Amino acid sequence: MTRTAERPLRRALTECVRLATAAPSLHNSQPWQFGIRGMEVDVYADPSRRLLVLDPSGRELLISVGAALLNLRLAIRQAGFRSDLHLFPEPEQGDLVARVTVGHPAVPSPAVTALAEAIERRHTNRHPFARVPVPDDVLDDLRKAAQREGAFLAVAHPPARKAILTMARSADRLLHHHPGYLPELARWTGNDHDGVPLWAAGPGRAAAVPLRDFAELTKLPRRNVKFEPDPSILILATNGDHWPDWVRAGQALQRVLLTATSHYLATMPISQPVEIPALRSRLLAPSSGLHVQMLLRIGYADPALATPRRPVADVLRLQATRHRGHS
Ligand SMILES: Cc1cc2nc3c(=O)[nH]c(=O)nc-3n(C[C@H](O)[C@H](O)[C@H](O)COP(=O)(O)O)c2cc1C
Structure with a gap:
Protein backbone atom coordinates (compact mmCIF):
# COMPACT_ATOMS: atom_id res chain seq x y z
CA MET A 1 0.00 0.00 0.00
CA ARG A 122 -25.85 1.65 24.37
CA HIS A 123 -25.28 2.56 28.01
CA THR A 124 -25.68 0.60 31.22
CA ASN A 125 -28.92 1.67 32.87
CA ARG A 126 -29.17 1.36 36.69
CA HIS A 127 -32.59 3.02 36.94
CA PRO A 128 -35.98 1.36 37.45
CA PHE A 129 -37.45 -0.16 34.27
CA ALA A 130 -41.13 -0.07 33.23
CA ARG A 131 -43.35 -3.00 34.19
CA VAL A 132 -43.73 -3.98 30.53
CA PRO A 133 -42.76 -7.46 29.33
CA VAL A 134 -40.20 -7.83 26.54
CA PRO A 135 -41.97 -9.34 23.48
CA ASP A 136 -41.06 -12.93 22.51
CA ASP A 137 -39.84 -11.97 19.03
CA VAL A 138 -37.37 -9.50 20.56
CA LEU A 139 -36.14 -12.19 22.97
CA ASP A 140 -35.68 -14.47 19.94
CA ASP A 141 -33.53 -11.82 18.26
CA LEU A 142 -31.39 -11.57 21.40
CA ARG A 143 -30.95 -15.37 21.51
CA LYS A 144 -29.90 -15.39 17.85
CA ALA A 145 -27.42 -12.57 18.52
CA ALA A 146 -25.68 -14.67 21.19
CA GLN A 147 -25.70 -17.79 18.98
CA ARG A 148 -24.13 -15.84 16.13
CA GLU A 149 -21.04 -15.31 18.31
CA GLY A 150 -20.95 -18.92 19.54
CA ALA A 151 -22.71 -18.43 22.90
CA PHE A 152 -26.10 -19.27 24.43
CA LEU A 153 -28.67 -16.94 25.89
CA ALA A 154 -31.47 -18.18 28.12
CA VAL A 155 -34.39 -16.25 29.57
CA ALA A 156 -34.78 -16.91 33.29
CA HIS A 157 -38.42 -17.86 33.88
CA PRO A 158 -39.92 -17.90 37.35
CA PRO A 159 -39.03 -19.68 39.64
CA ALA A 160 -35.47 -19.83 38.21
CA ARG A 161 -35.46 -16.03 38.15
CA LYS A 162 -36.32 -15.85 41.83
CA ALA A 163 -33.47 -18.23 42.69
CA ILE A 164 -31.01 -16.32 40.49
CA LEU A 165 -31.90 -12.96 42.02
CA THR A 166 -31.53 -14.39 45.50
CA MET A 167 -28.07 -15.73 44.57
CA ALA A 168 -27.12 -12.35 43.09
CA ARG A 169 -28.03 -10.58 46.33
CA SER A 170 -26.06 -13.13 48.39
CA ALA A 171 -23.12 -12.68 46.04
CA ASP A 172 -23.19 -8.93 46.59
CA ARG A 173 -23.15 -9.47 50.37
CA LEU A 174 -20.31 -12.02 50.13
CA LEU A 175 -18.24 -9.68 47.97
CA HIS A 176 -18.61 -6.96 50.59
CA HIS A 177 -16.93 -9.28 53.10
CA HIS A 178 -13.85 -9.56 50.90
CA PRO A 179 -11.30 -7.11 52.39
CA GLY A 180 -10.20 -5.84 48.98
CA TYR A 181 -13.65 -5.31 47.48
CA LEU A 182 -14.42 -1.77 48.66
CA PRO A 183 -10.93 -0.31 48.00
CA GLU A 184 -11.16 -1.73 44.47
CA LEU A 185 -14.63 -0.22 44.04
CA ALA A 186 -13.23 3.12 45.26
CA ARG A 187 -10.37 2.92 42.71
CA TRP A 188 -12.90 2.53 39.89
CA THR A 189 -15.49 5.17 40.78
CA GLY A 190 -15.74 8.89 40.17
CA ASN A 191 -12.65 9.37 37.94
CA ASP A 192 -12.24 11.58 34.88
CA HIS A 193 -11.67 9.12 32.02
CA ASP A 194 -12.27 5.68 33.50
CA GLY A 195 -14.27 4.03 36.25
CA VAL A 196 -17.98 4.54 36.87
CA PRO A 197 -19.04 8.18 37.42
CA LEU A 198 -21.23 8.71 40.47
CA TRP A 199 -24.10 10.02 38.35
CA ALA A 200 -24.19 6.64 36.53
CA ALA A 201 -24.79 4.75 39.77
CA GLY A 202 -28.55 5.15 39.55
CA PRO A 203 -30.95 6.53 42.14
CA GLY A 204 -30.31 4.09 44.99
CA ARG A 205 -30.71 0.61 46.39
CA ALA A 206 -33.37 -1.82 45.20
CA ALA A 207 -34.89 -4.77 46.99
CA ALA A 208 -36.01 -6.49 43.79
CA VAL A 209 -32.90 -5.93 41.69
CA PRO A 210 -29.30 -6.88 42.60
CA LEU A 211 -27.69 -3.55 41.74
CA ARG A 212 -23.99 -3.03 42.22
CA ASP A 213 -23.98 0.28 44.08
CA PHE A 214 -21.17 2.40 42.69
CA ALA A 215 -22.06 5.31 44.98
CA GLU A 216 -22.12 3.47 48.30
CA LEU A 217 -18.78 4.93 49.39
CA THR A 218 -19.90 8.51 48.87
CA LYS A 219 -22.15 10.95 50.66
CA LEU A 220 -24.71 10.74 47.83
CA PRO A 221 -28.10 9.91 49.33
CA ARG A 222 -28.71 6.16 48.86
CA ARG A 223 -32.36 5.49 49.46
CA ASN A 224 -34.45 2.39 48.80
CA VAL A 225 -36.06 2.93 45.40
CA LYS A 226 -38.96 1.00 43.87
CA PHE A 227 -37.71 -0.99 40.92
CA GLU A 228 -39.75 -3.33 38.71
CA PRO A 229 -40.77 -6.27 40.96
CA ASP A 230 -40.08 -9.01 38.36
CA PRO A 231 -37.06 -7.89 36.34
CA SER A 232 -36.40 -9.63 33.00
CA ILE A 233 -33.18 -11.56 33.48
CA LEU A 234 -31.09 -13.20 30.75
CA ILE A 235 -28.28 -15.71 31.24
CA LEU A 236 -25.34 -15.70 28.84
CA ALA A 237 -23.28 -18.91 28.76
CA THR A 238 -20.61 -20.65 26.72
CA ASN A 239 -19.62 -24.27 26.07
CA GLY A 240 -16.07 -23.84 27.28
CA ASP A 241 -14.42 -21.72 29.96
CA HIS A 242 -10.99 -20.76 28.63
CA TRP A 243 -9.49 -17.58 27.17
CA PRO A 244 -11.10 -17.89 23.68
CA ASP A 245 -14.47 -18.72 25.30
CA TRP A 246 -14.26 -15.54 27.39
CA VAL A 247 -13.49 -13.44 24.31
CA ARG A 248 -16.40 -15.15 22.51
CA ALA A 249 -18.62 -14.42 25.51
CA GLY A 250 -17.64 -10.74 25.31
CA GLN A 251 -18.47 -10.56 21.62
CA ALA A 252 -21.78 -12.31 22.25
CA LEU A 253 -22.53 -10.02 25.20
CA GLN A 254 -21.96 -6.97 23.03
CA ARG A 255 -24.00 -8.31 20.09
CA VAL A 256 -26.86 -9.00 22.53
CA LEU A 257 -26.55 -5.52 24.11
CA LEU A 258 -26.47 -3.76 20.73
CA THR A 259 -29.40 -5.82 19.44
CA ALA A 260 -31.32 -4.91 22.61
CA THR A 261 -30.40 -1.23 22.12
CA SER A 262 -31.58 -1.37 18.50
CA HIS A 263 -34.93 -2.57 19.91
CA TYR A 264 -34.98 0.43 22.32
CA LEU A 265 -34.36 -1.77 25.35
CA ALA A 266 -32.41 -0.64 28.40
CA THR A 267 -29.76 -3.08 29.64
CA MET A 268 -27.73 -3.69 32.79
CA PRO A 269 -25.08 -6.41 33.22
CA ILE A 270 -25.11 -8.24 36.57
CA SER A 271 -21.88 -10.06 37.33
CA GLN A 272 -21.76 -10.50 41.14
CA PRO A 273 -23.01 -14.14 41.23
CA VAL A 274 -20.68 -15.08 38.38
CA GLU A 275 -17.75 -13.71 40.40
CA ILE A 276 -18.32 -16.24 43.21
CA PRO A 277 -17.44 -19.72 41.86
CA ALA A 278 -19.76 -21.60 44.27
CA LEU A 279 -22.73 -19.52 43.09
CA ARG A 280 -21.73 -19.38 39.44
CA SER A 281 -22.00 -23.16 39.11
CA ARG A 282 -25.58 -23.02 40.43
CA LEU A 283 -26.92 -20.42 37.99
CA LEU A 284 -27.68 -23.09 35.35
CA ALA A 285 -28.41 -26.80 35.78
CA PRO A 286 -25.06 -28.70 35.75
CA SER A 287 -26.61 -31.08 33.16
CA SER A 288 -26.53 -28.19 30.63
CA GLY A 289 -22.73 -28.52 30.49
CA LEU A 290 -22.58 -24.73 30.01
CA HIS A 291 -20.54 -22.09 31.83
CA VAL A 292 -22.41 -18.93 32.81
CA GLN A 293 -20.50 -15.80 31.83
CA MET A 294 -22.93 -12.97 32.59
CA LEU A 295 -26.44 -12.10 33.69
CA LEU A 296 -28.35 -9.25 32.10
CA ARG A 297 -31.33 -7.25 33.22
CA ILE A 298 -33.32 -5.82 30.31
CA GLY A 299 -36.44 -3.71 30.02
CA TYR A 300 -37.89 -0.39 28.93
CA ALA A 301 -36.70 2.85 30.52
CA ASP A 302 -35.68 6.42 29.80
CA PRO A 303 -32.27 6.37 28.09
CA ALA A 304 -29.14 6.42 30.27
CA LEU A 305 -26.18 8.71 29.53
CA ALA A 306 -22.75 7.90 28.11
CA THR A 307 -19.93 7.31 30.61
C1 LIG B 1 -17.62 -8.00 32.42
C2 LIG B 1 -18.57 -6.90 32.87
C3 LIG B 1 -19.16 -6.96 34.13
C4 LIG B 1 -20.05 -5.96 34.53
N1 LIG B 1 -20.70 -6.07 35.73
C5 LIG B 1 -21.59 -5.12 36.11
C6 LIG B 1 -22.33 -5.25 37.32
O1 LIG B 1 -22.22 -6.25 38.04
N2 LIG B 1 -23.18 -4.25 37.67
C7 LIG B 1 -23.35 -3.13 36.88
O2 LIG B 1 -24.13 -2.27 37.24
N3 LIG B 1 -22.66 -2.99 35.72
C8 LIG B 1 -21.81 -3.96 35.32
N4 LIG B 1 -21.14 -3.83 34.13
C9 LIG B 1 -21.31 -2.61 33.33
C10 LIG B 1 -20.11 -1.69 33.49
O3 LIG B 1 -20.07 -1.13 34.79
C11 LIG B 1 -20.21 -0.60 32.40
O4 LIG B 1 -20.10 -1.21 31.16
C12 LIG B 1 -19.15 0.46 32.52
O5 LIG B 1 -19.30 1.18 33.70
C13 LIG B 1 -19.22 1.45 31.33
O6 LIG B 1 -20.49 2.05 31.26
P1 LIG B 1 -21.44 1.86 30.01
O7 LIG B 1 -21.81 0.41 29.92
O8 LIG B 1 -22.63 2.71 30.30
O9 LIG B 1 -20.71 2.28 28.76
C14 LIG B 1 -20.30 -4.85 33.68
C15 LIG B 1 -19.71 -4.81 32.40
C16 LIG B 1 -18.87 -5.84 31.99
C17 LIG B 1 -18.29 -5.82 30.60
Whole structure:
Protein backbone atom coordinates (compact mmCIF):
# COMPACT_ATOMS: atom_id res chain seq x y z
CA MET A 1 0.00 0.00 0.00
CA THR A 2 1.29 3.50 -0.85
CA ARG A 3 1.76 6.11 1.89
CA THR A 4 -1.00 8.32 0.38
CA ALA A 5 -3.46 5.40 0.50
CA GLU A 6 -2.32 4.48 4.01
CA ARG A 7 -3.23 7.80 5.65
CA PRO A 8 -7.02 7.79 5.04
CA LEU A 9 -7.16 4.10 5.97
CA ARG A 10 -5.33 4.77 9.24
CA ARG A 11 -7.72 7.64 9.98
CA ALA A 12 -10.72 5.38 9.27
CA LEU A 13 -9.31 2.58 11.45
CA THR A 14 -8.55 5.03 14.27
CA GLU A 15 -12.22 6.02 14.23
CA CYS A 16 -13.15 2.30 14.32
CA VAL A 17 -10.90 1.93 17.39
CA ARG A 18 -12.64 4.90 19.03
CA LEU A 19 -15.97 3.14 18.48
CA ALA A 20 -14.47 -0.07 19.90
CA THR A 21 -13.73 1.77 23.14
CA ALA A 22 -17.43 2.62 23.58
CA ALA A 23 -17.84 -1.02 24.71
CA PRO A 24 -18.85 -1.89 28.27
CA SER A 25 -16.15 -3.12 30.66
CA LEU A 26 -16.03 -4.28 34.25
CA HIS A 27 -16.22 -1.08 36.38
CA ASN A 28 -15.46 0.85 33.16
CA SER A 29 -11.85 -0.34 33.52
CA GLN A 30 -11.33 -0.20 29.71
CA PRO A 31 -8.69 -2.95 29.82
CA TRP A 32 -7.73 -2.78 26.15
CA GLN A 33 -5.14 -1.45 23.74
CA PHE A 34 -5.01 -1.44 19.96
CA GLY A 35 -2.29 -1.37 17.34
CA ILE A 36 -2.93 -0.32 13.74
CA ARG A 37 -0.52 -1.57 11.09
CA GLY A 38 -1.56 -1.17 7.44
CA MET A 39 -4.72 -3.25 6.95
CA GLU A 40 -4.55 -4.87 10.40
CA VAL A 41 -5.78 -3.89 13.82
CA ASP A 42 -4.31 -5.83 16.74
CA VAL A 43 -6.45 -5.93 19.89
CA TYR A 44 -4.57 -6.34 23.19
CA ALA A 45 -5.66 -7.00 26.75
CA ASP A 46 -4.19 -4.51 29.22
CA PRO A 47 -3.40 -6.60 32.33
CA SER A 48 -2.54 -3.45 34.33
CA ARG A 49 -6.27 -2.70 34.29
CA ARG A 50 -7.45 -6.09 35.56
CA LEU A 51 -9.49 -5.98 38.79
CA LEU A 52 -7.39 -8.21 41.04
CA VAL A 53 -10.12 -8.83 43.63
CA LEU A 54 -13.18 -9.33 41.44
CA ASP A 55 -11.46 -10.89 38.48
CA PRO A 56 -8.45 -12.97 39.56
CA SER A 57 -8.51 -15.16 36.43
CA GLY A 58 -8.95 -12.26 33.99
CA ARG A 59 -12.25 -13.72 32.76
CA GLU A 60 -14.12 -10.42 32.93
CA LEU A 61 -11.15 -8.59 31.47
CA LEU A 62 -11.36 -10.81 28.36
CA ILE A 63 -15.15 -10.42 28.23
CA SER A 64 -14.62 -6.65 28.18
CA VAL A 65 -11.98 -6.94 25.44
CA GLY A 66 -14.34 -9.24 23.50
CA ALA A 67 -17.06 -6.59 23.67
CA ALA A 68 -14.65 -3.98 22.26
CA LEU A 69 -13.62 -6.45 19.55
CA LEU A 70 -17.23 -6.86 18.40
CA ASN A 71 -17.58 -3.07 18.17
CA LEU A 72 -14.37 -2.90 16.13
CA ARG A 73 -15.59 -5.58 13.69
CA LEU A 74 -18.95 -3.82 13.29
CA ALA A 75 -17.34 -0.41 12.83
CA ILE A 76 -15.06 -1.75 10.07
CA ARG A 77 -18.07 -3.41 8.40
CA GLN A 78 -20.05 -0.16 8.68
CA ALA A 79 -17.09 1.73 7.16
CA GLY A 80 -17.61 -0.43 4.07
CA PHE A 81 -15.17 -3.35 4.44
CA ARG A 82 -15.34 -7.01 5.26
CA SER A 83 -12.87 -8.21 7.88
CA ASP A 84 -11.17 -11.42 9.02
CA LEU A 85 -10.83 -12.26 12.68
CA HIS A 86 -8.04 -14.34 14.22
CA LEU A 87 -8.18 -14.94 17.99
CA PHE A 88 -4.82 -15.24 19.82
CA PRO A 89 -2.89 -15.09 16.51
CA GLU A 90 0.52 -15.35 18.19
CA PRO A 91 0.17 -17.82 21.06
CA GLU A 92 3.50 -16.81 22.66
CA GLN A 93 2.06 -13.27 23.03
CA GLY A 94 -0.81 -13.90 25.46
CA ASP A 95 -1.98 -10.29 25.69
CA LEU A 96 -2.53 -10.15 21.91
CA VAL A 97 -6.19 -11.20 21.97
CA ALA A 98 -7.15 -10.74 18.33
CA ARG A 99 -6.00 -9.58 14.94
CA VAL A 100 -8.66 -8.07 12.68
CA THR A 101 -7.63 -7.77 9.03
CA VAL A 102 -9.52 -5.42 6.75
CA GLY A 103 -10.83 -7.27 3.68
CA HIS A 104 -12.70 -6.45 0.46
CA PRO A 105 -14.98 -3.42 0.21
CA ALA A 106 -18.64 -4.36 0.81
CA VAL A 107 -21.78 -2.31 1.36
CA PRO A 108 -22.99 -2.80 4.96
CA SER A 109 -26.35 -4.54 5.33
CA PRO A 110 -29.22 -2.74 7.13
CA ALA A 111 -28.72 -5.19 10.03
CA VAL A 112 -25.05 -4.17 10.37
CA THR A 113 -26.01 -0.49 10.19
CA ALA A 114 -28.65 -0.94 12.92
CA LEU A 115 -26.07 -2.52 15.27
CA ALA A 116 -23.30 -0.06 14.37
CA GLU A 117 -25.64 2.86 15.06
CA ALA A 118 -26.44 1.35 18.46
CA ILE A 119 -22.76 1.39 19.55
CA GLU A 120 -22.87 4.96 20.89
CA ARG A 121 -26.47 4.71 22.13
CA ARG A 122 -25.85 1.65 24.37
CA HIS A 123 -25.28 2.56 28.01
CA THR A 124 -25.68 0.60 31.22
CA ASN A 125 -28.92 1.67 32.87
CA ARG A 126 -29.17 1.36 36.69
CA HIS A 127 -32.59 3.02 36.94
CA PRO A 128 -35.98 1.36 37.45
CA PHE A 129 -37.45 -0.16 34.27
CA ALA A 130 -41.13 -0.07 33.23
CA ARG A 131 -43.35 -3.00 34.19
CA VAL A 132 -43.73 -3.98 30.53
CA PRO A 133 -42.76 -7.46 29.33
CA VAL A 134 -40.20 -7.83 26.54
CA PRO A 135 -41.97 -9.34 23.48
CA ASP A 136 -41.06 -12.93 22.51
CA ASP A 137 -39.84 -11.97 19.03
CA VAL A 138 -37.37 -9.50 20.56
CA LEU A 139 -36.14 -12.19 22.97
CA ASP A 140 -35.68 -14.47 19.94
CA ASP A 141 -33.53 -11.82 18.26
CA LEU A 142 -31.39 -11.57 21.40
CA ARG A 143 -30.95 -15.37 21.51
CA LYS A 144 -29.90 -15.39 17.85
CA ALA A 145 -27.42 -12.57 18.52
CA ALA A 146 -25.68 -14.67 21.19
CA GLN A 147 -25.70 -17.79 18.98
CA ARG A 148 -24.13 -15.84 16.13
CA GLU A 149 -21.04 -15.31 18.31
CA GLY A 150 -20.95 -18.92 19.54
CA ALA A 151 -22.71 -18.43 22.90
CA PHE A 152 -26.10 -19.27 24.43
CA LEU A 153 -28.67 -16.94 25.89
CA ALA A 154 -31.47 -18.18 28.12
CA VAL A 155 -34.39 -16.25 29.57
CA ALA A 156 -34.78 -16.91 33.29
CA HIS A 157 -38.42 -17.86 33.88
CA PRO A 158 -39.92 -17.90 37.35
CA PRO A 159 -39.03 -19.68 39.64
CA ALA A 160 -35.47 -19.83 38.21
CA ARG A 161 -35.46 -16.03 38.15
CA LYS A 162 -36.32 -15.85 41.83
CA ALA A 163 -33.47 -18.23 42.69
CA ILE A 164 -31.01 -16.32 40.49
CA LEU A 165 -31.90 -12.96 42.02
CA THR A 166 -31.53 -14.39 45.50
CA MET A 167 -28.07 -15.73 44.57
CA ALA A 168 -27.12 -12.35 43.09
CA ARG A 169 -28.03 -10.58 46.33
CA SER A 170 -26.06 -13.13 48.39
CA ALA A 171 -23.12 -12.68 46.04
CA ASP A 172 -23.19 -8.93 46.59
CA ARG A 173 -23.15 -9.47 50.37
CA LEU A 174 -20.31 -12.02 50.13
CA LEU A 175 -18.24 -9.68 47.97
CA HIS A 176 -18.61 -6.96 50.59
CA HIS A 177 -16.93 -9.28 53.10
CA HIS A 178 -13.85 -9.56 50.90
CA PRO A 179 -11.30 -7.11 52.39
CA GLY A 180 -10.20 -5.84 48.98
CA TYR A 181 -13.65 -5.31 47.48
CA LEU A 182 -14.42 -1.77 48.66
CA PRO A 183 -10.93 -0.31 48.00
CA GLU A 184 -11.16 -1.73 44.47
CA LEU A 185 -14.63 -0.22 44.04
CA ALA A 186 -13.23 3.12 45.26
CA ARG A 187 -10.37 2.92 42.71
CA TRP A 188 -12.90 2.53 39.89
CA THR A 189 -15.49 5.17 40.78
CA GLY A 190 -15.74 8.89 40.17
CA ASN A 191 -12.65 9.37 37.94
CA ASP A 192 -12.24 11.58 34.88
CA HIS A 193 -11.67 9.12 32.02
CA ASP A 194 -12.27 5.68 33.50
CA GLY A 195 -14.27 4.03 36.25
CA VAL A 196 -17.98 4.54 36.87
CA PRO A 197 -19.04 8.18 37.42
CA LEU A 198 -21.23 8.71 40.47
CA TRP A 199 -24.10 10.02 38.35
CA ALA A 200 -24.19 6.64 36.53
CA ALA A 201 -24.79 4.75 39.77
CA GLY A 202 -28.55 5.15 39.55
CA PRO A 203 -30.95 6.53 42.14
CA GLY A 204 -30.31 4.09 44.99
CA ARG A 205 -30.71 0.61 46.39
CA ALA A 206 -33.37 -1.82 45.20
CA ALA A 207 -34.89 -4.77 46.99
CA ALA A 208 -36.01 -6.49 43.79
CA VAL A 209 -32.90 -5.93 41.69
CA PRO A 210 -29.30 -6.88 42.60
CA LEU A 211 -27.69 -3.55 41.74
CA ARG A 212 -23.99 -3.03 42.22
CA ASP A 213 -23.98 0.28 44.08
CA PHE A 214 -21.17 2.40 42.69
CA ALA A 215 -22.06 5.31 44.98
CA GLU A 216 -22.12 3.47 48.30
CA LEU A 217 -18.78 4.93 49.39
CA THR A 218 -19.90 8.51 48.87
CA LYS A 219 -22.15 10.95 50.66
CA LEU A 220 -24.71 10.74 47.83
CA PRO A 221 -28.10 9.91 49.33
CA ARG A 222 -28.71 6.16 48.86
CA ARG A 223 -32.36 5.49 49.46
CA ASN A 224 -34.45 2.39 48.80
CA VAL A 225 -36.06 2.93 45.40
CA LYS A 226 -38.96 1.00 43.87
CA PHE A 227 -37.71 -0.99 40.92
CA GLU A 228 -39.75 -3.33 38.71
CA PRO A 229 -40.77 -6.27 40.96
CA ASP A 230 -40.08 -9.01 38.36
CA PRO A 231 -37.06 -7.89 36.34
CA SER A 232 -36.40 -9.63 33.00
CA ILE A 233 -33.18 -11.56 33.48
CA LEU A 234 -31.09 -13.20 30.75
CA ILE A 235 -28.28 -15.71 31.24
CA LEU A 236 -25.34 -15.70 28.84
CA ALA A 237 -23.28 -18.91 28.76
CA THR A 238 -20.61 -20.65 26.72
CA ASN A 239 -19.62 -24.27 26.07
CA GLY A 240 -16.07 -23.84 27.28
CA ASP A 241 -14.42 -21.72 29.96
CA HIS A 242 -10.99 -20.76 28.63
CA TRP A 243 -9.49 -17.58 27.17
CA PRO A 244 -11.10 -17.89 23.68
CA ASP A 245 -14.47 -18.72 25.30
CA TRP A 246 -14.26 -15.54 27.39
CA VAL A 247 -13.49 -13.44 24.31
CA ARG A 248 -16.40 -15.15 22.51
CA ALA A 249 -18.62 -14.42 25.51
CA GLY A 250 -17.64 -10.74 25.31
CA GLN A 251 -18.47 -10.56 21.62
CA ALA A 252 -21.78 -12.31 22.25
CA LEU A 253 -22.53 -10.02 25.20
CA GLN A 254 -21.96 -6.97 23.03
CA ARG A 255 -24.00 -8.31 20.09
CA VAL A 256 -26.86 -9.00 22.53
CA LEU A 257 -26.55 -5.52 24.11
CA LEU A 258 -26.47 -3.76 20.73
CA THR A 259 -29.40 -5.82 19.44
CA ALA A 260 -31.32 -4.91 22.61
CA THR A 261 -30.40 -1.23 22.12
CA SER A 262 -31.58 -1.37 18.50
CA HIS A 263 -34.93 -2.57 19.91
CA TYR A 264 -34.98 0.43 22.32
CA LEU A 265 -34.36 -1.77 25.35
CA ALA A 266 -32.41 -0.64 28.40
CA THR A 267 -29.76 -3.08 29.64
CA MET A 268 -27.73 -3.69 32.79
CA PRO A 269 -25.08 -6.41 33.22
CA ILE A 270 -25.11 -8.24 36.57
CA SER A 271 -21.88 -10.06 37.33
CA GLN A 272 -21.76 -10.50 41.14
CA PRO A 273 -23.01 -14.14 41.23
CA VAL A 274 -20.68 -15.08 38.38
CA GLU A 275 -17.75 -13.71 40.40
CA ILE A 276 -18.32 -16.24 43.21
CA PRO A 277 -17.44 -19.72 41.86
CA ALA A 278 -19.76 -21.60 44.27
CA LEU A 279 -22.73 -19.52 43.09
CA ARG A 280 -21.73 -19.38 39.44
CA SER A 281 -22.00 -23.16 39.11
CA ARG A 282 -25.58 -23.02 40.43
CA LEU A 283 -26.92 -20.42 37.99
CA LEU A 284 -27.68 -23.09 35.35
CA ALA A 285 -28.41 -26.80 35.78
CA PRO A 286 -25.06 -28.70 35.75
CA SER A 287 -26.61 -31.08 33.16
CA SER A 288 -26.53 -28.19 30.63
CA GLY A 289 -22.73 -28.52 30.49
CA LEU A 290 -22.58 -24.73 30.01
CA HIS A 291 -20.54 -22.09 31.83
CA VAL A 292 -22.41 -18.93 32.81
CA GLN A 293 -20.50 -15.80 31.83
CA MET A 294 -22.93 -12.97 32.59
CA LEU A 295 -26.44 -12.10 33.69
CA LEU A 296 -28.35 -9.25 32.10
CA ARG A 297 -31.33 -7.25 33.22
CA ILE A 298 -33.32 -5.82 30.31
CA GLY A 299 -36.44 -3.71 30.02
CA TYR A 300 -37.89 -0.39 28.93
CA ALA A 301 -36.70 2.85 30.52
CA ASP A 302 -35.68 6.42 29.80
CA PRO A 303 -32.27 6.37 28.09
CA ALA A 304 -29.14 6.42 30.27
CA LEU A 305 -26.18 8.71 29.53
CA ALA A 306 -22.75 7.90 28.11
CA THR A 307 -19.93 7.31 30.61
CA PRO A 308 -16.43 8.69 29.86
CA ARG A 309 -13.72 6.90 27.92
CA ARG A 310 -9.98 7.48 27.70
CA PRO A 311 -8.90 9.45 24.59
CA VAL A 312 -8.19 7.15 21.68
CA ALA A 313 -4.49 8.19 21.71
CA ASP A 314 -4.21 6.58 25.17
CA VAL A 315 -5.23 3.16 23.87
CA LEU A 316 -3.21 3.13 20.64
CA ARG A 317 0.12 1.29 20.75
CA LEU A 318 2.95 2.04 18.38
CA GLN A 319 3.22 -1.01 16.13
CA ALA A 320 6.58 -2.24 14.81
CA THR A 321 6.58 -3.25 11.14
CA ARG A 322 6.36 -7.01 10.73
CA HIS A 323 8.70 -8.62 8.19
CA ARG A 324 5.85 -10.40 6.46
CA GLY A 325 3.78 -7.20 6.87
CA HIS A 326 1.86 -5.49 4.10
CA SER A 327 3.66 -3.01 1.91
C1 LIG B 1 -17.62 -8.00 32.42
C2 LIG B 1 -18.57 -6.90 32.87
C3 LIG B 1 -19.16 -6.96 34.13
C4 LIG B 1 -20.05 -5.96 34.53
N1 LIG B 1 -20.70 -6.07 35.73
C5 LIG B 1 -21.59 -5.12 36.11
C6 LIG B 1 -22.33 -5.25 37.32
O1 LIG B 1 -22.22 -6.25 38.04
N2 LIG B 1 -23.18 -4.25 37.67
C7 LIG B 1 -23.35 -3.13 36.88
O2 LIG B 1 -24.13 -2.27 37.24
N3 LIG B 1 -22.66 -2.99 35.72
C8 LIG B 1 -21.81 -3.96 35.32
N4 LIG B 1 -21.14 -3.83 34.13
C9 LIG B 1 -21.31 -2.61 33.33
C10 LIG B 1 -20.11 -1.69 33.49
O3 LIG B 1 -20.07 -1.13 34.79
C11 LIG B 1 -20.21 -0.60 32.40
O4 LIG B 1 -20.10 -1.21 31.16
C12 LIG B 1 -19.15 0.46 32.52
O5 LIG B 1 -19.30 1.18 33.70
C13 LIG B 1 -19.22 1.45 31.33
O6 LIG B 1 -20.49 2.05 31.26
P1 LIG B 1 -21.44 1.86 30.01
O7 LIG B 1 -21.81 0.41 29.92
O8 LIG B 1 -22.63 2.71 30.30
O9 LIG B 1 -20.71 2.28 28.76
C14 LIG B 1 -20.30 -4.85 33.68
C15 LIG B 1 -19.71 -4.81 32.40
C16 LIG B 1 -18.87 -5.84 31.99
C17 LIG B 1 -18.29 -5.82 30.60
